[in-house]
Amino acid sequence: MKCAYVYLEAPASLIEEFPLPSPIPRWTFPASSLYSLPAFFTKAGLSESLIATLLNPKHLIKEGSFIHLLPPLAELEGMTPKTRTVIYTELAKYPENEYQADPVLIIGTSVEEWYQGSKLRPEIISKIKQLSYTRGDAIAFSDIPVLLNYSQSDSEARSIFKACTRTRTLMIRLKLDRHSNAEEIIKYWSFGTGLRRKDLEPMVRSIIELDGVDDLGLVHILPALARKLLYTYPGLDMAKHGVMPDCHWTSLNFFNYEPHQYLLDARLATSQVLEQFTPVEPPYQFADVLFFLDNTTGDAFHSCVHLADNIVYTKNGRNILSPWVIMRLDDVKKIYLHKGDGRVQGFRRKDIAAEKKAADEVR
Numbered sequence: 001m002k003c004a005y006v007y008l009e010a011p012a013s014l015i016e017e018f019p020l021p022s023p024i025p026r027w028t029f030p031a032s033s034l035y036s037l038p039a040f041f042t043k044a045g046l047s048e049s050l051i052a053t054l055l056n057p058k059h060l061i062k063e064g065s066f067i068h069l070l071p072p073l074a075e076l077e078g079m080t081p082k083t084r085t086v087i088y089t090e091l092a093k094y095p096e097n098e099y100q101a102d103p104v105l106i107i108g109t110s111v112e113e114w115y116q117g118s119k120l121r122p123e124i125i126s127k128i129k130q131l132s133y134t135r136g137d138a139i140a141f142s143d144i145p146v147l148l149n150y151s152q153s154d155s156e157a158r159s160i161f162k163a164c165t166r167t168r169t170l171m172i173r174l175k176l177d178r179h180s181n182a183e184e185i186i187k188y189w190s191f192g193t194g195l196r197r198k199d200l201e202p203m204v205r206s207i208i209e210l211d212g213v214d215d216l217g218l219v220h221i222l223p224a225l226a227r228k229l230l231y232t233y234p235g236l237d238m239a240k241h242g243v244m245p246d247c248h249w250t251s252l253n254f255f256n257y258e259p260h261q262y263l264l265d266a267r268l269a270t271s272q273v274l275e276q277f278t279p280v281e282p283p284y285q286f287a288d289v290l291f292f293l294d295n296t297t298g299d300a301f302h303s304c305v306h307l308a309d310n311i312v313y314t315k316n317g318r319n320i321l322s323p324w325v326i327m328r329l330d331d332v333k334k335i336y337l338h339k340g341d342g343r344v345q346g347f348r349r350k351d352i353a354a355e356k357k358a359a360d361e362v363r
Contacts, residue, residue, distance in 0.1 A: 001309065002173045002215060007117070010165040010233055010321050012158075017236065020157055021099075023148040025076055027054075027069040027087070028096040034067055040090070045083035050075050066096060073149060077131065084133040088142055099142040102317065104164050106132070106139035107331045118163045124150060136338025169231065169325035170311065172218040176207045188308070189221050191287055191352045196223075218307070218326070224257050226305075226313055229324040236320070246318035251289045251303040254313065255349070270300075277347040284310075288346045290329070292336045295343060302336045304329075306346070 029037065034055075041051045053059065054069045061068040079087075091100035106114045111129040118125075127150060131143040144164050151157035176185070182205050190196040200221055207216050219230055234244055245259075248269045253259045263269045273291075280288060284306040292302040304314035310329040316322055329344075336342065 002175055004171045005168055006171050008167045008169055008231060008323050009162050012162065014233060015158055015162045020148065020161055021145050023145050025071050025145050027071060027091055028066050028094055031062060031065050031067050044086040045080060073146065076146065081133045088133060099144055103140040103142040105335055107334050111139060115163065119159050120163050124160060137334045165321045167323055167325060170327060172326060173215040174218060175215050177214045178208060180208050182208050189286055223255060225259060226254055231323065233323045234320050244318050244320055245315065247303045247315050250315040250324065251305050254287060254305045273347060276350055278350050278353050280346045280348045284346050288348050291345050291347060292342050293345050295341050304332055
């Protein structure tokens with residue numbers, strides 16, 4: 001396989017549907033934690049004067065069971081990456097801190113390379129680098145509101161927000177020539193059982209035999225729905241079902257020509273896994289579903305579909321700004337296993353597992 005990284009950003013038409021966040025930074029904590037915050041901030045590395053400013057009743061906003069703190073811009077920008085990691089890891093526990101709970105994640109590269117080719121001014125990219133911190137093995141960035149203070153116009157503010165939806169994905173082409181084993185290639189991409197052979201064989205054999213053409217885009221051999229969704233963002237029309245597609249909807253619909261919308265329900269999706277899939281261990285084969293399970297509860301908090309060579313098809317989040325992409329499994333682990341409390345378990349459809357076993361026995 002020949003792989004190349006490309007970067008996706010949400011289309012401008014989608015960005016226009018979202019109100020830009022306030023440029024005033026805000027940290028939200030449970031009101032019950034108010035008296036423990038001074039010790040927490042001190043341990044994180046904040047100065048006594050900044051802690052006093054943050055907790056000054058004149059600057060502290062109480063709302064129901066939460067309190068909102070408004071860190072001054074200069075002091076927030078002056079925080080060290082280590083301090084930012086400690087504080088933002090705590091803030092991420094509460095969904096009210098949306099940009100800490102769901103930060104921009106830069107995986108396997110630098111801030112500069114991630115935004116190379118974007119429309120951001122160098123000054124904005126430098127500010128992102130200054131405000132970045134670590135989350136596991138990834139670079140994280142949460143201070144989108146701070147960046148908006150440096151925009152020179154409304155259009156640039158939207159360009160900044162758009163750039164913060166940037167996602168890295170793989171474009172993959174299968175190398176095929178007269179030395180390729182057509183039978184093995186067709187067998188692998190038809191689940192090892194020949195279930196999709198009629199869809200794949202004519203195209204694979206013709207490329208192998210054709211002079212001057214020596215590769216095939218992976219997208220062309222994916223099932224119909226995955227082929228349709230790959231490298232795209234959910235349309236607003238998908239919200240008509242009351243909830244947006246997530247990773248489990250994506251993984252369990254991988255085999256379907258048309259999506260089964262009942263898989264938006266976590267309970268029914270779980271039921272399908274229990275009834276129709278069987279656990280498998282590596283090495284994984286094409287179309288195995290990989291579930292990321294909590295070590296304590298056993299609950300699945302993410303899933304993706306194995307394609308080949310630890311490359312997976314995934315949608316990382318239920319939100320509308322999360323596209324369908326192809327990633328390396330190790331990079332997906334950096335997103336979802338950074339806490340060290342989870343594991344990956346493969347599952348294979350029972351009908352495919354049974355047919356593959358029968359085919360192997362015949363051979």
